[in-house]
Amino acid sequence: MAENLRVNPIQCTGHGVCAELLPELVTLDEWGYPIIDPRPVPPALDRDARRAVAACPTLALRLLRSEQPARSG
């Protein structure tokens, strides 16, 4: 049951809490927005990932099951 971290870029306002709580998978770009590792979340980081998702002030960070197709054209 692989899960991927994804951010809703419309909801995200760049608080940066996710990058603090999950630096292994999230870094911030030069404007403060998260760059998320696209690979599935390793089991060891699962708890931290859930904590980061819960801590997001705008609930922009989500954990999605396996490979959901991304945006369309």
Next chain:
Amino acid sequence: MSTAVNESAPGGAARHHAGLPRLLPAAPEDLHAHLARYGPTPYQRRPGVLIAAVETAGLTGRGGAAFPVYRKLDVVARAGLRQGRKVVVANGAESEPASRKDEMLLRLAPNLVLDGLQLAAEAVGATEAHLYLHYAPGPQILRALAERASRGLDRLGVTVTQAPPRFLAGQETAVVNRLGGGPALPTFQPPRVTERGLGGAPTLVQNVETLAHLALIARYGPRWFRAVGTGDEPGSMLTTIYRPDTKAHIREAAIGTPLSALLGAIDGASDGGVQAWLVGGYHGTWLPVPDAAGVTLDNASLARFGAAAGAGVLAALPSDRCGLTETARVTGYLAAESAGQCGPCLNGLPRIAAALAELAGFKGPGHRRRTVADLERWSGLVEGRGACHHPDGTVRFVRSALTTFAPEIARHARGQCSATERRPYLPLPDGLPAREEDWT
């Protein structure tokens, strides 16, 4: 705004290829002429038949994304509840400023599009049909709808909505957003509109040209459709062509047609006129000529240059223009048309556009190196990080310009420009968005 010319008229210059033109008659056809040529709308009456035919035909979307049509139809047909609401939308927003083919199709053969809309609705079990247009509906469309209604040809009433003149207005989620009463701004997926779209119902959004092809496949079958085109990319597509010596024109071309046949041959003698080809519109790719001279109008061939056919915009850039300046102009437009909803796109695209404008200015080689480095960094930062593909397409366009116009960039760094003609070449609309109402 110059009117594009239809070059596909029977007997016209494009008639060299057997089986063409398929979509565009010489003059606008009203319902009477349409019925005389094609007969009534061929409702299938049995589920799955049309979808199977479309699968065999290999029809892909003609709105730019080239997604297999049968897959979208299938997903929407299976989605939701048996008796639930389902929506089909004919997308005629044609938000790409350089594209005029949907406008031409809707003017000349609206009934073909409307047939396709009804057939797609039947295939997925839709309860609601919409037509989404770039301009206020023209007399041909309105008359076609009225005539079809009075003859009881349409199973579903069609609601016509006008899109705002924004680049993103034709994006699938923006269409659904607008039809739902909101602004024509993209929304985040998941959920996909095919699962939860307009009012939460599974929604099929299909380009008007795609629907026209579908209406013909329903009549003549998949084998007929595959009689032109390539094995992997069958059929024909409408292209909007810009050549230095002519006005913009629309031409229906078989997929796989050499670009030189559409844009003019490039050889030692006559390439004095053209320096590069733009394929796929403003989210497309600049191809260097003569390197790309042998490329054909199919994604397999175009992929070798990192290009794709998109919605069929093909432009030959004259040698007397500056490719860097053209790119900077268009990128400025693309940046201004950002929805401004996603941090990376909002921050990155204006900076990328400004950097290109600086490269087009004459600021010295040191400045050029820093600016190109910034450009490359920003391009990497925006790609894939928006809710839609706007940043990705813009980056593809810009990167191809950095490669194709590298010599020109170097010239500008030395304070020179090879252009002798300053008038802009690629078309851009007037009026950039400034207020919230500009998206509704």
Next chain:
Amino acid sequence: MNTAFWYASRATGIVALLLLTAVLVLGILVNRQGRLPGLPRFAVTDLHRNLSLLSVAFIAVHVLTAVADTYVHIPLVSAVIPFASGYERFWLGLGAVSLDIMLAMIVTSLLRGRLNRVLWRAVHLLAYASWPIAFAHSIGSSKDLQQGWMLILAIGCAMIIVAAVIWRLAHAAQQVPRAGRVAAVFAQHTASAARRHRGTVAR
């Protein structure tokens, strides 16, 4: 025993007011992406949420001890049903209103992922109503807060809230509407580019 309950109710009430003041200020700080010196960003969010739960805990004790105290009759339900108490009907009623709003805010926040975003935000904005109502309840029903250093404490809290709300409103006034954001980025970038290249000589 009664006196103990009464004192406990007054004390927990005051602490609750202080905590709620902190919670509202922290909420504004989260919204403004502000930082607490020396603390990471997630601390602001977590403190805001945790202190709000702690406040409710203190309010629970505040209510239960007031009910347990038999010197005056305060029915338990008057904690959530406004104006249902015989004793100090109006001022206690305000407390109930404020608590009701707080409970709605907490429940909607716990269920936030499943709720419509607009609904969550609308309920959460009621915080700006809940605090003043709690403040009025505090001053009106407690003689403690009406004099001496407790009064100064209460006024101090009010001034902090006013300052925080002004800060919040000022930001809201400066916010560029979505339609103008791209233009704002262009302008900001042009200005900083001009500063950077002031020394460069164009050929």
